[in-house]
Amino acid sequence: MNFPTLADIRAAHARIQSFIHRTPILTSTAINQIAGCEIYFKCENFQKVGAFKARGAANAVMKLSPEEREKGVATHSSGNHAAALARAASVAGIPSYIVMPSNAPEIKKKAVKGYGGEIIECEPNLKARETTLEAVVERTGATFIPPYDYMDVIEGQATCALELLEDQPDLDIVMAPVGGGGLLGGTALTAHYLNPEIEVIAGEPAGADDAYRSFHAGHIIPQTGPNTIADGLLTSVGKLNFELIQAYVDDILLATDPQIIEAMRLVYERMKIVIEPSCAVPLAALLANKERFAGKKVGIILSGGNVDLGKLPF
Template sequence: MITKAAIEKAHEKIKPFIHHTPVLTNSSINEMVGAELFFKCENFQKIGAFKIRGGMNAALSLSPEQIAKGLATHSSGNHAQAIAFASKTLGTKAFIVMPENSPAVKVNAVKGYGAQVIFCAPNQPAREEALNKIVAETGAEFIHPYDDDRVITGQATCVKELITTVPTIEIVFTPVGGGGLLSGTALGAHYFKPTIQVYAGEPEGAADAILSFKSGKVEKAPYVNTIADGLLTTLSERTLSIIREYVTDIFLVSEAEIKAALRLVYERMKIVVEPSCVVPLAAVIKYKELFKGKKIGIILTGGNVDLKKFADWFND
């Protein structure tokens, strides 16, 4: 069980290696949705995403002997960067399995931190097979992108900061992929302000979490087709159990709604964000009648964008 004390300890442990990211507001967006939105800008975080929190906490939890053998993971991007950064910081090797269709900006960043990248087919069995081979050959410590208490505990530090910055928030929204951030946020909210309701936004084109949330078992998405490339993984039993206990609801949004929210953030807030991290905003806009007059925290999860894709996102 992840405790309040564990989250507090993780926060102190990772503080020297992360940014305490700002919280921004926008009066135009507030007026549009009829609520007060507070954006926790993890797009300004080290490595450009919240993933450094969990990755760094997991790495710092290892013994010197484990660290010396190197770190390994599989990830399409932001967790890969987190482990690569952690490895460089700790002076050890990183072995990162990435799908061959991973965004170039994320692959280049992982390589930039000195990690060895091993490409695989873009599916979960291929990821796991390649990862298992690397671990067997090197003895490197595997840090899972989300199915790991150390990682979830690190991700929980984000909402802890948000609550400290904006103590009056009533609701927190995150995107959901594998559920590491959502489960960490749900636990953090429960421990640091139990009255907060936690919600998630999910793309229609990767809608596994909402099915799992309803059925109580890990489900697969009926189809996968979304620009929110950071949300393609399915929940684990670990993250699902936390989410079902502490999350109020999950909302689906379409590709058109994601693109509209992305355009809104770019045009009104003037900040660079990934499609994945505007999914919660798209959900708040879509269901604004449910959230009228509320104070809502939204975690903007990252800003690692392949600029070549702008034309595809905004050509309609």
């Protein structure tokens, strides 16, 4: 595959710049002491729509041809990608069609509607999502923008590490969570271009460890029956994403749910910021493997902050 070049990623950044926040990098003396290393948190929980997903969706929408724009975009998602795509479409002034399972949380539907997205409900299973999406695309002619296994989306997510490494070029290690691998793939690509010496390490929930198993097997082993609090990371790693992981990711470390919850609590208590469970996975994996990070400068991408406040695990 022809992956985006550094010039492509820089062009993507320029393309989406006015539609996203350049998110801040925060540090915490207390967490550094606990971790035994220097951590730089890239706060995508402060990003538009509350997650890094705003980047990939904006990039994909802005790259559409005028003809494609006219017919809008479509996807199936019950998570952050749904809101991100609806928002990107709204900013571009084009329609968006979002297939969501009928049992999707009301708050997620509200977010999509708030951005003017049209919701098409379906049965809560993958088969129904796919056939419903096909029918929507057939009917509307909209362009399907998948959540992670899609080059323009990966290129957009890659802009996050671009900002991180512009602001903090002397990192030894960069970490991101891995679900489908959009953020991780983009992060690994950017780190590779800017400084191949930087180690790229993913954090993955032990209860949804398909990327870990695939990484060690050398081929994709799909996720079945995931069971973790990190509800943004339940999906199987994508095809393009796995190619990037094989090429540019140095390691994948696992974290158990109690470790994820403990890391999440640490961020709330010490940094006073709101993150979703998936977002705490890299820090949890770091804290479970401290010796490996001792004395290093580590960039961690905090992926998002969309959490049901009534269901915090503490």
